[in-house]
Amino acid sequence: MVEGRGLNLIIANTAIITGDGKTIHPKGHVGIGDGKIAAVSLGSDQLPLEGTPILDVGGATSFPGVINSHAHGCTFGPVMPSGSKPFHADDVRYYRNRHLLSGTTTLLNVCGLCLPDDIADPSGAPHPLRIFSTTAHSPSSRAAAFDIDGSGLGPRHLAVSAEEVILQGAVALGEGGGGQTLGGGAQDYAFLPKAIAEVTGVLVHASEAKRLKEVLLGRSLQDLQPSPNDRFVALCDELHLLESASADKVAKAVAASVLKPMRNAFLGLAELAELSERTGLPAILHNALPSAHHILALARAFPSARLIAAHSNHPSFSPEEAVANARLLRECGVKIDVSTLDCISTHWRNSAENLDALIGEKLVDTLSTDFAGGHWDGILEAVHRMVVKGQLSAPQALSLATGNVASIFGAFNDAGRLEIGKRADIVVADGLNLARVRHVIIGGQLVVMDGTIANSAPPTVT
Numbered sequence: 183m184v185e186g187r188g189l190n191l192i193i194a195n196t197a198i199i200t201g202d203g204k205t206i207h208p209k210g211h212v213g214i215g216d217g218k219i220a221a222v223s224l225g226s227d228q229l230p231l232e233g234t235p236i237l238d239v240g241g242a243t244s245f246p247g248v249i250n251s252h253a254h255g256c257t258f259g260p261v262m263p264s265g266s267k268p269f270h271a272d273d274v275r276y277y278r279n280r281h282l283l284s285g286t287t288t289l290l291n292v293c294g295l296c297l298p299d300d301i302a303d304p305s306g307a308p309h310p311l312r313i314f315s316t317t318a319h320s321p322s323s324r325a326a327a328f329d330i331d332g333s334g335l336g337p338r339h340l341a342v343s344a345e346e347v348i349l350q351g352a353v354a355l356g357e358g359g360g361g362q363t364l365g366g367g368a369q370d371y372a373f374l375p376k377a378i379a380e381v382t383g384v385l386v387h388a389s390e391a392k393r394l395k396e397v398l399l400g401r402s403l404q405d406l407q408p409s410p411n412d413r414f415v416a417l418c419d420e421l422h423l424l425e426s427a428s429a430d431k432v433a434k435a436v437a438a439s440v441l442k443p444m445r446n447a448f449l450g451l452a453e454l455a456e457l458s459e460r461t462g463l464p465a466i467l468h469n470a471l472p473s474a475h476h477i478l479a480l481a482r483a484f485p486s487a488r489l490i491a492a493h494s495n496h497p498s499f500s501p502e503e504a505v506a507n508a509r510l511l512r513e514c515g516v517k518i519d520v521s522t523l524d525c526i527s528t529h530w531r532n533s534a535e536n537l538d539a540l541i542g543e544k545l546v547d548t549l550s551t552d553f554a555g556g557h558w559d560g561i562l563e564a565v566h567r568m569v570v571k572g573q574l575s576a577p578q579a580l581s582l583a584t585g586n587v588a589s590i591f592g593a594f595n596d597a598g599r600l601e602i603g604k605r606a607d608i609v610v611a612d613g614l615n616l617a618r619v620r621h622v623i624i625g626g627q628l629v630v631m632d633g634t635i636a637n638s639a640p641p642t643v644t
């Protein structure tokens with residue numbers, strides 16, 4: 183289609199999915215020059231091969247690298263909307279490698295209270311993944327963090343406004359609210375078990391913490407004056423919590439942990455919606471049963487805000503609720519994101535029911551991972567699930583994590599499509615299972631080859 187002079191690399195003998203949601207070419211070649219896609223030839227047309235390094239992929243499928251627009255824990259700064267202490271640097275590197283090896287080439291870290299400066303590895307070692315960050319440095323979002331934790335927030339995180347963080351390089355707003363501050367999954371696995379153990383000495387499992395929370399406060403967490411009802415007392419008894427504490431004491435611990443940050447977190451959602459309207463940046467808001475009606479109200483109050491309803495397959499919804507909620511939000515112009523969580527292969531706490539229902543109703547705009555306590559499944563695993571279940575074609579499913587994300591966010595518009603002129607961010611994978619990633623190219627550089635991160639430093643064990 184375009185002459186091949188000045189190419190640095192040719193991917194030869196490849197099927198091509200372009201990322202536009204419909205196009206797949208069964209055979210072609212892709213030429214890369216100067217970090218960009220410089221030439222594409224289809225069918226038996228050859229690119230001028232002479233002198234150019236060739237990666238012959240033997241019929242495997244090339245497609246634009248995944249743009250993961252909702253991930254956590256990939257910077258060295260404070261994590262989550264709770265502003266918690268940074269993860270151990272080795273964990274951050276591991277998370278980045280996992281994303282890269284599963285086909286992500288651009289990642290948006292939505293912890294919100296860290297800064298663009300926190301992206302660089304303090305060791306100075308570069309990482310091939312292209313990482314961006316968001317801002318949620320609004321007064322109430324910050325106050326919500328301190329209601330539950332805030333221990334990772336240093337003076338430089340507290341001194342800045344969201345507007346200043348945008349000037350420093352944040353490309354979107356959010357995550358407004360989160361499992362920690364809005365009574366979601368992170369309460370169940372991180373904060374609630376600790377709060378219950380403090381009064382009872384018993385460490386409950388995340389799923390038991392969730393049951394205690396919902397029996398006491400209702401699924402929408404709306405009961406603001408909770409008292410231990412009979413079901414709550416029986417559940418405490420079943421979990422051996424009453425041997426060292428009264429049901430009243432357990433109830434108070436559960437209610438304090440869950441409810442305390444919620445008021446400020448809701449105010450924080452409104453601050454980010456207003457900021458979205460003012461700055462034109464997309465705002466990623468934590469969408470779950472307790473926050474869904476707030477997001478809907480904000481979409482109506484700020485019609486020109488660019489709202490994204492994060493992980494709209496959240497396990498607090500029933501499948502029917504998830505579908506009804508997404509439909510209402512979409513009517514107000516809100517974009518619907520779904521996350522893999524641990525739904526696809528891990529099945530730690532979540533199942534794929536809500537994801538399947540939303541995909542089945544064609545209500546999904548973007549597909550991300552979220553964090554799921556570090557147990558998230560890969561985006562391409564979810565793509566493969568949609569394809570083998572016959573819900574979407576491979577081009578349709580892939581566009582949820584490539585072309586669609588690029589056009590919705592704007593900041594990633596230089597990627598997301600395998601087209602001449604776009605960044606050469608390309609994944610080569612098994613055409614029968616796109617989750618089986620073999621090569622990854624970022625900015626024209628082959629950074630994963632045959633499943634191994636290229637030029638990665640040998641491990642050091644201390």
Ligand SMILES: [Zn+2]
Pocket residue numbers: 357359360361467468469492493
């Ligand atoms: Zn969230």
